[in-house]
Amino acid sequence: MDRSTLYNIEPIGIGTPFVESLTSYIIRLSEAHCVLTGSLISKVYTPLLGKEYLSKISSRGGDGFYDSAIGINGLGKLAGEFIELTEKFTGRTDLGFTTLKAFSQIFPNRGLLKKTKSWCPICYEEDRVKGRIIYDQLIWNFQLVGTCLKHKSPLKNICVHCGQFVSVINRKSVPGTCSKCGQWLGTINSLTYPESYKDESLKNVSLIGELLAEKKNTFSIASPKESINFYVSSIFDGSVTEAARCLKVPKSTFTLWMTGKSNPSIKYLLQVSKMLGISLIEFLEMNKDIKLIHSAEEVFNHRERYDHFEIRNILHKAIIEKEPVSISELARRIGCDRKLLSKKYKDECEQIKANYSYYVQKNRQQNEELKLLKLEQAVKSLSSHAIYPSRRQVESILGNGFLKEKAVQEKWNNLKRSYQI
Template sequence: MMNAIHNPRSTLHAVTPYGVSTSDVESLTSYFCRVAHSHSMTAQKLAEWVLKHFEQSVCEKYYWYQRNFSSMSVESEQWAAWLGELTGVGSLDQLTLAPLRNLVGTPGLAPRADRWCPCCIEEDRYEGRDTYYRLAWDVAPVTACLRHKVQLVSTCPHCNKENVRNRAAIVVPGYCTSCGGFLGDAEAEPATPEELWVVRQVGQTLQQRPQVAEDGLTSLLGVVIERMAANNMATFAKQYGFSKSGVWHWMNKGGLPSLKAWLTIALHGGIGLDKLFAGDVESWVVPREKPQFEMPLSESPRAGIRSRELDWDEIRTSLMKMLELPVPISINEACERVGVGRKHLYLRVNAEARAIADRYSRYRSEVRLQKEVRLREQIGEILDARLAAGYEGMSARDVWSQLDEQARSVESVFRHISVVMAERQK
């Protein structure tokens, strides 16, 4: 309505995600359940509401948890952006594996069943915070908790069922969706040193966004093969148990190594996965005795790696400047000007994106209001002229036929005509 007051607050509660920029970062699945809970909604209802809000089709047969909130998919990234837009919380894609999408292949990434560390859940409850599910638990090669040095579990200690963590319409993180029992009651086995090494590696990569851009992967893998096998693809494959065609595919066809393959490289290369994904390989020396690995490189292996990295500070500055433009622009227009999609603006520069969208929507309502005022004035003038000419009645249709183009374009123009005519008859 005309008198609607612009509301700058977020549409959904600005729930703070747990553990951002740490290896204990919350998964988007868990975050989504907590946002739903804070609105006393089921996760299923919230998913349908969000889809409708963004004019997406809602399939009744599709359960919310079939949507892969925390995975590496484009869909996960989209949900992170939508939730960012609605909650005003930025960088929610860091609650998904989406930032790894250009580096890690999908095979072997999704666990067979939902897992959790019972000690973490118990600790959440003990410390009085919401129980939440860690993103690392949704990464298949991770089979243990580094903090508690135990193996993850996947069966409810009370009803012995699997997949009872979040696969239901109503989810309260920490409690079995089948029997309601506390999932922190499960017994956990001690973890092996190998398992803990893997968790540490994966945990470190979840702390920060990878720096290697899409087109920097081949050059990074080139450095890997150069350092680990003297630039010989066949030797590299044989030595570390990869298939030759697989390695060829990485180098020539844009194939992505699986997380397991990356872990193998990290283990044998004696380099952290986080360093590899940061493209921080300039000073990397493979800890082996073979002399060819110790030879200094003649050219910088970093060349090209960061070429497509976007300069977010610069984008932020551009957006701030757009907020000063005399005529506000829409978020889509802003996206075009900085050459970044709407999704990424809401993920990376949330506050600025929302400010632009807010300013534009305020501007739009002002313009609408001005047009309506002008329309009503025109209707009044037409009626006055008619009256002055000595006529009495006039149909709404007649009034409309005398309006100019712009006045006719106002929404619900006939409603405005009848309101003005009714006011005149008082």
């Protein structure tokens, strides 16, 4: 019997909305082998990926690749390569379910995945207390997902300890901890919303979760174009104008979908599915026996209703607690449009923006101070060995591109003069 290169550990939650992401699986592989995630990537993956830029990054210890590694969980080439290699290393055949690769013919990349990590601190804390495996859910990576499906509470995207955004995967990633400061990210306390808003914000999350839980292989050949044309024909008697009007989609956009010149974004797919009263799966499968589809009149008369008293309470709570959150993130959590908040609650939004800007600025200053300290230590170390602190020497220690910022360059030049080199 052939042995696998890496442990054949089982991915968590396949067949459920809470399925593990591939980046989380790779981080757990690293932990199982008692090596840094960066070491696993550079020593095991990079040589077989055949990407020169990855080899350079690995040798210099930079984070450039990890800052954009969200694609590992996505639907493109990078996801395919990491699925293939990880299955080869572990001997598994089910890791495609830990990415969105199966939906590459359905979703465009536009508006799909977040750029940085999101997590549910309550999930982390519960798993640790109950002795369960700590991991990151694939669903947390979606831009439209700002609420934990399990606990009905908002996801976090900034470490409360160091105030920084966290990469989805990093050289020092450990399950449940911040890769920047190493602190635990779990907590039992979280901002809660009224039940009405939990229901509203969870609509999209539930539909996405249902799709991720489906283990069919037919989605690789599903066609939004065919589904759109099917429902236009069966529900709106072939009238593109009526369909676009009732489903609240510009006619020009709708026409592009019907001709296959573009695919609806996930936001539009969810909107159309909800307006028709069906799930994403039913939409893609074009089930003729669906009983939940509303008539055109019912769809047209559908209106979003918001409790503005509760919205104001939510915004005021964010202001009082000085939560570092953007207006877009709050809108996702509540389940409304960002424009509605900006228009109806101008004063509240201005205060929230100010809090968020202050937090981002403070974070930026802390990062700059840390970089300057690291630079000083690196130059001092080189000087003690009579090595000239050239760009190449400094970045061999601190990572490729470390000296690209103006403030760092100025500090570097001053340090060279102060050490009389």
